[in-house]
Amino acid sequence: MITFEKVSKNYLGSPEILQNINLEILSGELVFVTGPSGAGKTTLLKLISALEKPSSGSIIFENQNLSQIKNKEVPLLRRRFGMIFQDHKLLYDRNCFGNVALPLEINNMSKTDINRRVRAALDKVSLLKKERMMPVTLSGGEQQRLAIARAIVSRPSILIADEPTANLDKEYAEEIMNIFYSFQQVGVTVIISTHEIPSTKINFKRFQLNGGSIQNLIGHVQLPS
Amino acid sequence: MMTIVIGITLCLPSAGLLLIENAGQISQNIEHEAEISIFLDKTVSKNQIDFIELSLKKNSLVKKIHFEPKLIAWEKLQTKLDVAVSSSVSANPLPDAFFISLNTLDEIKIQKLIDNLDGVDGIESVTVDGNWIKKLRIGLSLGKLSVFFIAALLIIVLLVVIGNTIRLQTLTYKDEIEVSKLIGATNAFIQRPFMYTGILYGLGGGIITISILKLSVFSLNVALIKLVSIFGTDIIFNDLPKRYYIYIIVLAMLIGLISSYISARNSIQRLKIYK
Numbered sequence: 001m002i003t004f005e006k007v008s009k010n011y012l013g014s015p016e017i018l019q020n021i022n023l024e025i026l027s028g029e030l031v032f033v034t035g036p037s038g039a040g041k042t043t044l045l046k047l048i049s050a051l052e053k054p055s056s057g058s059i060i061f062e063n064q065n066l067s068q069i070k071n072k073e074v075p076l077l078r079r080r081f082g083m084i085f086q087d088h089k090l091l092y093d094r095n096c097f098g099n100v101a102l103p104l105e106i107n108n109m110s111k112t113d114i115n116r117r118v119r120a121a122l123d124k125v126s127l128l129k130k131e132r133m134m135p136v137t138l139s140g141g142e143q144q145r146l147a148i149a150r151a152i153v154s155r156p157s158i159l160i161a162d163e164p165t166a167n168l169d170k171e172y173a174e175e176i177m178n179i180f181y182s183f184q185q186v187g188v189t190v191i192i193s194t195h196e197i198p199s200t201k202i203n204f205k206r207f208q209l210n211g212g213s214i215q216n217l218i219g220h221v222q223l224p225s
Numbered sequence: 226m227m228t229i230v231i232g233i234t235l236c237l238p239s240a241g242l243l244l245i246e247n248a249g250q251i252s253q254n255i256e257h258e259a260e261i262s263i264f265l266d267k268t269v270s271k272n273q274i275d276f277i278e279l280s281l282k283k284n285s286l287v288k289k290i291h292f293e294p295k296l297i298a299w300e301k302l303q304t305k306l307d308v309a310v311s312s313s314v315s316a317n318p319l320p321d322a323f324f325i326s327l328n329t330l331d332e333i334k335i336q337k338l339i340d341n342l343d344g345v346d347g348i349e350s351v352t353v354d355g356n357w358i359k360k361l362r363i364g365l366s367l368g369k370l371s372v373f374f375i376a377a378l379l380i381i382v383l384l385v386v387i388g389n390t391i392r393l394q395t396l397t398y399k400d401e402i403e404v405s406k407l408i409g410a411t412n413a414f415i416q417r418p419f420m421y422t423g424i425l426y427g428l429g430g431g432i433i434t435i436s437i438l439k440l441s442v443f444s445l446n447v448a449l450i451k452l453v454s455i456f457g458t459d460i461i462f463n464d465l466p467k468r469y470y471i472y473i474i475v476l477a478m479l480i481g482l483i484s485s486y487i488s489a490r491n492s493i494q495r496l497k498i499y500k
Contacts, residue, residue: 075409091401102404102408
């Protein structure tokens with residue numbers, strides 16, 4: 001589904017952040033991208049979600065070469081991903097409902113459909129009762145759940161989360177990860193960058209980044225519960 | 226605030242147009258033909274008058290002839306000035322006169338006719354009455370050109386001012402624009418609300434312009450009523466034709482739309498996320 005072929009990435013005047021990356025992510029997999037700070041995890045996720053273009057090499061997503069994608073095709077491509085950012089990127093002048101509705105408004109959906117899907121997404125992350133509240137009134141875990149609701153509301157086939165539990169307590173972190181696992185169980189490809197892999201019974205794939213290269217490509221591993 | 230700026234800015238060329246339209250009405254109300262006034266010597270005899278009249282009738286350029294005896298002219302003047310007629314008043318200063326309309330506007334032919342009349346015994350002076358109308362019409366053309374030039378400059382100013390306002394708005398909504406782009410919004414989707422804002426600014430501004438113009442015309446006419454009653458004239462300040470008001474609204478909305486489109490597009494493109 002997603003293939004990296006000799007992908008490198010550097011910014012103007014800087015050393016390479018990613019060097020000669022080769023990897024493959026299949027549909028419906030749970031993938032963890034791990035590594036220390038500055039290893040290139042966020043850059044890797046940006047390349048997957050077409051937020052960045054590689055400096056060299058090619059990224060193939062469902063037979064489409066993202067390295068050669070035209071600018072006008074980029075918005076349509078991004079709608080196929082559900083993005084969860086480390087800093088949430090919630091809109092604080094919109095309430096919870098408004099935040100989750102944004103992707104559907106972009107897709108020009110009818111008000112009836114928007115209403116139905118937003119409420120379903122909020123229900124999935126247990127925030128339905130807070131739909132009229134402003135994000136600033138939510139806790140850290142609730143804000144992250146709201147961000148997840150926005151990411152899933154348009155039913156993407158791929159969820160990409162950049163350190164979604166970085167600033168959360170253990171209790172909230174487990175809650176968030178369980179939500180991701182539940183999506184993976186219904187066939188959604190879930191890609192998560194994290195410092196350390198949380199405990200799970202689900203088979204997953206892990207890419208360990210260090211100094212811009214994938215040092216360990218660890219296959220399916222089942223950790224003890 | 227922006228609608229007020231647009232409204233007042235567009236008032237200036239609109240008011241200029243209003244003045245020109247009213248001045249143009251004056252020139253249109255006057256017959257579009259050349260007229261000559263022939264003033265006779267005070268000592269001219271009846272035979273000479275008859276001779277001059279016959280000569281004029283024979284001239285192929287002359288369309289209409291009207292003879293006004295000096296006595297009639299004097300009585301008309303006194304009536305107009307509301308001065309009592311008295312036999313003790315000094316002699317009638319006005320001469321007998323012929324007023325002729327020509328069937329040509331050819332300046333060379335008119336000048337030749339004037340030269341011929343100048344040489345005739347009994348004729349004191351000959352004046353062409355149409356000259357001031359030509360000057361008025363030239364003046365009006367220049368006036369219109371000036372109004373359009375000023376309007377063009379003011380439109381450029383408005384484009385810049387509205388564009389700057391929209392640019393600041395895009396900065397205010399920077400976070401929303403960034404998130405929208407990240408989750409797949411096209412630039413056109415993001416631009417649209419700003420363009421609607423520009424159109425609304427224009428609409429509001431156009432309405433303000435029309436309101437100011439209407440109020441001005443009404444106020445002027447209220448003042449002119451007093452003037453009419455004193456001088457016995459029938460001057461009235463005419464409103465612009467309805468279609469001009471539609472043009473003003475459409476122009477204002479176009480200015481808002483174009484300015485906001487350019488500004489929003491440039492601002493949003495600068496917020497490019499995809500590199």
